[in-house]
Amino acid sequence: MLQPWLKCVVIKTEDITHSTRRFWIQIPELTQFDFEPGQFVTFDLPIHEQRNKRWRSYSIASAPDGTNIFELVIVLMEDGLGTPHLFNDVKVGSELIVRGPQGKFTMPDTLDKDLYLICTGTGIAPFRSMAHYIHEKQIPHKNIHLIFGCREFKDSLYEQELKQLEKVLPGFYHHPCFSRELVVGLGQYSGYVHACYTDLIQKHKGMTGAIPDASFFLCGWKNMVDDAKQKLMELGYDKHAIHLELYG
Secondary structure (H helix, E strand, O other): OOOOOEEEEEEEEEEOOOOEEEEEEEOOOOOOOOOOOOOEEEEEOOOOOOHHHOEEEEEEOOOOOOOOEEEEEEEOOOOOOHHHHHHHOOOOOOEEEEEEEEOOOOOOOOEOOEEEEEEEHHHHHHHHHHHHHHHHOOOOEOOEEEEEEEOOHHHOOOHHHHHHHHHHOOOEEEEEEEOOOOOOOOOOEEOOHHHHHHHHHHHHHHHHOOOOOEEEEEEEEHHHHHHHHHHHHHOOOOHHHEEEEEEO
16 A cells, blocks of 8 residues: 655754764654654655656665654665765755655564674664564564764764663674774774674684574665675575665
8 A cells, every 4th residue: 555645854864974963753644753774764755746756765774663753764875866965955944745664674573583783874774674573573583783884983873872781681792893093992893794794604604613503784886785695695694584675
């Protein structure tokens, strides 16, 4: 069934890096915006005459909380049409047209396996939603490894928040990976995300003699997602254990 387009309002914004911004969106005509962690919304932006060329989709970065407000985290693509409009023309109080929630990139019904959430850039959005939802609902789970890749520490998203979540959510581990910087004392991986999850899997295999029974969720740019899927299958995982969401 095709979902209706609804009016929504930007109620708050916050720059989180030099090129990344958080947007808090409210849908006034709903008392509660229900969605599953991992889903996305689609905007109809005034950026083109053809309607389907005005549509831009973004994963929800917040966990469902029973309100009609949700959060997005969006990176500016200066050579695009959608994000320059959102960054330059949209302010607190601006009205937008939105449809959603949409998408099937959602958590398994039961978290009876280790969960690897592998992402780059704003691909962290659905995984932040999932991690907070697991914590707030006290959902039973095995180990959860959130592996986040970006170039430098200044590009980090939700760094302190996720480190705090490690302290209160048993079995949750946040692994930042910086491909162009080594931050002493942070406990991060130097290099790309592949180095992190490969190392974690190999350490588990070294202790137990087998790769961990796990589910993998990959979200980010196509090159990372494609490479990660290939590497995981080479490590011995079935493609059905690997779930994908492409950005860009």
